[in-house]
Amino acid sequence: xxxxxxVARSPRIAARKLGEETLVMSAQGSTLFTLNPTATVxxxxxxxxxxxDAIVERHICSEFEVEAEQAIRDAEALxxxxxxxxxLLISEKPISSTRNLTVQEQYR
Amino acid sequence: MSxxxxxxxxxxxxxxxxxxxxxxxxxxxxxxxxxxxxxDDHGEMTTAEIKHLLKEMADSGVFILTLSGGEIFLRxxxxxxxxxxRDLTFCIxxxxxxxxxxxxxxxxxxxxxxxxxxxxxxxxxxxxxxAITKVPGSLKRSLKAIxxxxxxxxxxxxxxxxxxxxxxxxxxxxxxxxxxxxEYTMDPTVTPMMDGGRTVLELNVGESDLRNVFRDENLIGxxxxxxxxxxxxxxDDLNSLPCSxxxxxxxxxxYGEFYPCVQFPLSCGNVREQRFIDIxxxxxxxxxxxxxxxxxxxxxxxxAHGGSCTRCPGLAFMEGNMRGPSTQDCExxxxxxxxxxxxxxxxxxxxxxxxxxxxxxxxxxxQIQLVPAITGRxxxxxxxxxxxxxxx
Ligand code: SF4
Ligand code: SF4
Numbered sequence: 404x405x406x407x408x409x410v411a412r413s414p415r416i417a418a419r420k421l422g423e424e425t426l427v428m429s430a431q432g433s434t435l436f437t438l439n440p441t442a443t444v445x446x447x448x449x450x451x452x453x454x455x456d457a458i459v460e461r462h463i464c465s466e467f468e469v470e471a472e473q474a475i476r477d478a479e480a481l482x483x484x485x486x487x488x489x490x491l492l493i494s495e496k497p498i499s500s501t502r503n504l505t506v507q508e509q510y511r
Numbered sequence: 512m513s514x515x516x517x518x519x520x521x522x523x524x525x526x527x528x529x530x531x532x533x534x535x536x537x538x539x540x541x542x543x544x545x546x547x548x549x550x551d552d553h554g555e556m557t558t559a560e561i562k563h564l565l566k567e568m569a570d571s572g573v574f575i576l577t578l579s580g581g582e583i584f585l586r587x588x589x590x591x592x593x594x595x596x597r598d599l600t601f602c603i604x605x606x607x608x609x610x611x612x613x614x615x616x617x618x619x620x621x622x623x624x625x626x627x628x629x630x631x632x633x634x635x636x637x638x639x640x641x642a643i644t645k646v647p648g649s650l651k652r653s654l655k656a657i658x659x660x661x662x663x664x665x666x667x668x669x670x671x672x673x674x675x676x677x678x679x680x681x682x683x684x685x686x687x688x689x690x691x692x693x694e695y696t697m698d699p700t701v702t703p704m705m706d707g708g709r710t711v712l713e714l715n716v717g718e719s720d721l722r723n724v725f726r727d728e729n730l731i732g733x734x735x736x737x738x739x740x741x742x743x744x745x746x747d748d749l750n751s752l753p754c755s756x757x758x759x760x761x762x763x764x765x766y767g768e769f770y771p772c773v774q775f776p777l778s779c780g781n782v783r784e785q786r787f788i789d790i791x792x793x794x795x796x797x798x799x800x801x802x803x804x805x806x807x808x809x810x811x812x813x814x815a816h817g818g819s820c821t822r823c824p825g826l827a828f829m830e831g832n833m834r835g836p837s838t839q840d841c842e843x844x845x846x847x848x849x850x851x852x853x854x855x856x857x858x859x860x861x862x863x864x865x866x867x868x869x870x871x872x873x874x875x876x877x878q879i880q881l882v883p884a885i886t887g888r889x890x891x892x893x894x895x896x897x898x899x900x901x902x903x
Contacts, residue, residue: 412600414597414624415624416600416624417574417600417601417602417603417624417626418600419569419572419573419574419600419601419602420572421518421521421522421525421527421529421572421574422521422525426518426574428602428626435514435515435518436514437514437518
């Protein structure tokens with residue numbers, strides 16, 4: 404059986420929804436992206452706790468009227484692309500509070 | 512067009528306040544000679560008020576948030592505010608003198624994903640920088656902090672305000688920035704005090720020095736382009752917006768006052784009394800600022816520099832008329848092109864007349880009027896003896 408994937412927004416980026424799209428800037432402003440409406444939905448739902456297939460079923464299939472299997476494949480490709488740019492974190496386990504992790508790291 | 516520029520255009524179309532400058536405090540640990548602020552605390556917003564405001568700003572679509580002061584690190588809750596702001600995914604820019612930044616603070620700024628940190632550096636020579644900040648050892652501490660920030664891989668911009676006191680040091684300061692790996696920006700404009708006081712303007716560099724600065728290609732880049740002959744406004748220019756103030760950006764003071772820009776102190780409301788978005792959408796004053804196009808400016812629309820001038824409407828406002836010229840920008844246009852605007856010519860005539868009047872007048876006891884910086888409070892502090900000494 405295929406393993407579940409969990410996605411979380413990276414804590415090092417800046418982001419804001421502007422109209423239908425989302426503007427995302429990587430840490431220290433080295434790269435700026437815009438996410439289209441589908442990527443925006445995925446991005447907003449990426450809480451680290453909800454599995455990617457559940458996000459697709461709940462938010463993408465219903466809103467964009469696409470078939471689930473294809474939509475999950477597309478979402479995985481999109482998530483990997485966003486992860487390559489440091490915008491999203493992907494894990495096979497749920498990802499807990501990314502913000503607290505980074506802040507605590509400095510006190511180690 | 513860059514993506515950021517494109518997003519700015521989209522924000523303008525959507526009526527979104529894309530960028531906000533928020534001063535967290537006016538208190539400061541330096542006392543710079545050219546500073547436009549009153550450093551006393553007249554009731555800064557509390558941590559809870561600032562967090563509430565940040566949430567409102569995020570909900571309103573603000574993306575770029577510049578946190579500045581005064582000195583931001585004087586606020587004990589600074590990191591609490593910054594952490595909250597980052598949780599709201601703002602793109603954060605900081606302005607600081609960096610004197611209080613050590614290794615631990617630099618690491619924390621890196622962890623919190625701050626986009627850039629602008630540090631005020633006035634000279635590469637301690638005796639010049641420290642004389643401007645009036646804090647001995649301040650250059651050494653600021654530079655040490657910049658090195659900490661750079662070692663964390665953070666983006667640092669050294670900002671140099673050029674004035675009579677450091678006029679000859681900008682090349683050295685630029686070289687220092689290069690050596691440390693910081694970016695460098697220089698601004699030759701000393702602005703009036705927030706309360707309208709204009710005595711600090713005496714620190715502005717003179718005309719011929721400014722002309723030389725504007726012809727330094729290490730600073731300016733393409734001098735021929737920068738100092739090209741002036742261009743009168745064409746039809747597109749006449750319909751253009753003066754700048755982003757009030758259109759996609761605005762300013763909030765530590766007391767919650769809402770202005771179109773930090774350099775445009777026209778109070779449009781207070782975020783302690785109204786929601787941020789309500790001021791942004793419904794302030795009559797902001798609507799008036801937004802309605803102004805170059806064609807509405809009686810002098811500038813007809814000026815020879817109209818299409819190429821960098822006129823700041825905030826400086827024009829502080830001079831008395833937001834639809835009028837900004838004499839400081841007339842001076843810059845003149846320094847670039849050698850061609851004076853009509854406003855500059857008439858200002859010079861007025862000054863000459865004033866000078867003639869002063870020379871013609873016989874010595875009088877009312878000579879005390881020539882010392883405008885002496886306020887009632889200071890006269891009282893000096894006591895009657897000092898006053899009569901000036902008058903005699
Ligand atoms: S031109 Fe003046 S008022 Fe406009 S954004 Fe710049 S500083 Fe502010
Ligand atoms: S030079 Fe002066 S009068 Fe001419 S456009 Fe600029 S600010 Fe206006």
